[in-house]
Amino acid sequence: MLSRSALGRHTQRAVRRSWQQQNRGLAAPASGSFAYEAGDAQGIKFASRDIPGPVASLAIVAKAGTRYQAFPGLTEALQLYAFKNTERRSTLRIQRESELLGSALQTYHSRENLVVGAKFLRDDLPYFVELLAEVAQQTKYAPHVLHEEIYPIMKLNQQALLANTTAMAQNSAFGLAFHRGLGESINASSSLPISKYVDAESVADFAASAYAKPSFAIVGNGVAQGELNKWVGEFFTDIPSQPAYKLESQQSKYFGGEERISHGSGNSMVIAFPGSSSPTGSSYKPEASVLAALLGGPSSIKWSAGSSRLLQATEAAPGLKIQTKSDIFSDAGLLSITLSGSANDVAKNAKPVVDIIKAIASGISNEDLAKAKALAKFKELEYGQSTQAAMELTGAGLVQGGKAYQIDEVGKAVDSVTAEKVQQLAKEALENKASVSAVGDLYVLPYAEEIGLRV
Amino acid sequence: MSQPSLAPYVLKRPWLMRWAKPLSKWYFDAAAYRKLGLRSDDLIPEESEIMQRAMKRLTPKESYDRVFRMRRAFQCSLAHQLLPKEEWTKPEEDIRYLSPIIAELEAEVTERQGLEAMVINKPNTKR
Numbered sequence: 001m002l003s004r005s006a007l008g009r010h011t012q013r014a015v016r017r018s019w020q021q022q023n024r025g026l027a028a029p030a031s032g033s034f035a036y037e038a039g040d041a042q043g044i045k046f047a048s049r050d051i052p053g054p055v056a057s058l059a060i061v062a063k064a065g066t067r068y069q070a071f072p073g074l075t076e077a078l079q080l081y082a083f084k085n086t087e088r089r090s091t092l093r094i095q096r097e098s099e100l101l102g103s104a105l106q107t108y109h110s111r112e113n114l115v116v117g118a119k120f121l122r123d124d125l126p127y128f129v130e131l132l133a134e135v136a137q138q139t140k141y142a143p144h145v146l147h148e149e150i151y152p153i154m155k156l157n158q159q160a161l162l163a164n165t166t167a168m169a170q171n172s173a174f175g176l177a178f179h180r181g182l183g184e185s186i187n188a189s190s191s192l193p194i195s196k197y198v199d200a201e202s203v204a205d206f207a208a209s210a211y212a213k214p215s216f217a218i219v220g221n222g223v224a225q226g227e228l229n230k231w232v233g234e235f236f237t238d239i240p241s242q243p244a245y246k247l248e249s250q251q252s253k254y255f256g257g258e259e260r261i262s263h264g265s266g267n268s269m270v271i272a273f274p275g276s277s278s279p280t281g282s283s284y285k286p287e288a289s290v291l292a293a294l295l296g297g298p299s300s301i302k303w304s305a306g307s308s309r310l311l312q313a314t315e316a317a318p319g320l321k322i323q324t325k326s327d328i329f330s331d332a333g334l335l336s337i338t339l340s341g342s343a344n345d346v347a348k349n350a351k352p353v354v355d356i357i358k359a360i361a362s363g364i365s366n367e368d369l370a371k372a373k374a375l376a377k378f379k380e381l382e383y384g385q386s387t388q389a390a391m392e393l394t395g396a397g398l399v400q401g402g403k404a405y406q407i408d409e410v411g412k413a414v415d416s417v418t419a420e421k422v423q424q425l426a427k428e429a430l431e432n433k434a435s436v437s438a439v440g441d442l443y444v445l446p447y448a449e450e451i452g453l454r455v
Numbered sequence: 456m457s458q459p460s461l462a463p464y465v466l467k468r469p470w471l472m473r474w475a476k477p478l479s480k481w482y483f484d485a486a487a488y489r490k491l492g493l494r495s496d497d498l499i500p501e502e503s504e505i506m507q508r509a510m511k512r513l514t515p516k517e518s519y520d521r522v523f524r525m526r527r528a529f530q531c532s533l534a535h536q537l538l539p540k541e542e543w544t545k546p547e548e549d550i551r552y553l554s555p556i557i558a559e560l561e562a563e564v565t566e567r568q569g570l571e572a573m574v575i576n577k578p579n580t581k582r
Contacts, residue, residue: 090563090566092563092566092567092570093566093570096570100575143512143514144511144512147511148511
């Protein structure tokens, strides 16, 4: 005999189940979505996309890049402090545990963001949310860690920068273009007295600002929104709602100019013009990426210059490395052409590079435009699809504008670019002041004025 | 490096503490290192790797003071003298400035050995 109450329970369950089935739309996929869903857990912003696959990644993206650091070197020091001793676990234990679970911890910084994250197997999500929460809330900023582990690495990084003429030239070009803020060198330069600015207290203060609710976002790939929400709510409980001090940087302004640095090993030259901000920023110009694709960088086809204008023009110097990049930031951007190779190659080909920009300013064929647009779109989408870049862009968009970076919109924006817009951008670049930086054999490397640029 | 100590055991038991306190007072007086201006942590032998690393973790001020105390004590020892009474280390000054660091370093070493000797068992069932 069925009792009345038991029958009632079954009926209730059956009713609930049928309601749930109705609620699920027919076309909704069971799992897997390419767009980021943004959310908020107790004031902590997070975004995730549930891309199918066994590997997931998760990162804290903090608005604590070199642009926002209060003193030079702080961002780098904070990056190196990630996954070091916390109140609950030692450095060694963190490393061994994450190794045993099968994962990769990664930290890096850019001019605007500090990214602290991990790649891991999908099932281990709770462990890694907890780990990231520990890094943000409970890292011990002990002086001995700084002396034993962080200063030595910073010093090696300084030496690596000193030996790399291309990085030096790029840093110098950013400095010329934006002076302070965005122009801050991305790695501490070799002559920076690190210990004067970076000590345990200044890093701890910076961390209290970088890991405060308004300054960071959590971004997940291959992570379900609901689960991330739950675990973030559970582990990120001690995050301060206000930063220790405000991480500020004034609105970027383009200056431009010329800098020449004598260097014994290697020759690099960077020619840079104002570019586009990120899609979530204010001055978004998709034509910058099209112009970059039109000028071209390393060829995407083997043994051929492809459709890249710059490679076609410099075919006589196969040893010359040439690359065009449109770097985008929250409120400004830089379109830069980097030449590196032997001093003579760089010197001879700098002028043709400028001539090509002039030619583009006076007109481009439809075929070239179509090719460049296709390439630009492919590059943007490919870049955005790679989890690492997408995570940084999404996190930065969330922190700075409250909007996640949506890859589909970027594709559409590139489609809408016209020839006039690209020409206009090239024309403006030539009319305004350029940022030109030469590092290497200064007797051979040309001045900006000699290659026909205004500085 | 960190010496075994009965102190935590005694501290927990007030009756034992009442009994042991005069004894410890007498012992500290007889050991006489305070009369040379030293602290108890200055007596830990330096000739070990952990101690060397621990000393590097002292703040510059602590490190300087440590060397000063040692030189002063050495000088007294050569002269076969004790310091004047007002320069003796007071019991409240005799803090353990080095032992916590040593304990931390020892814990690090033990943890590393533990992790190195660990045997990993994969769970049979999926979590």
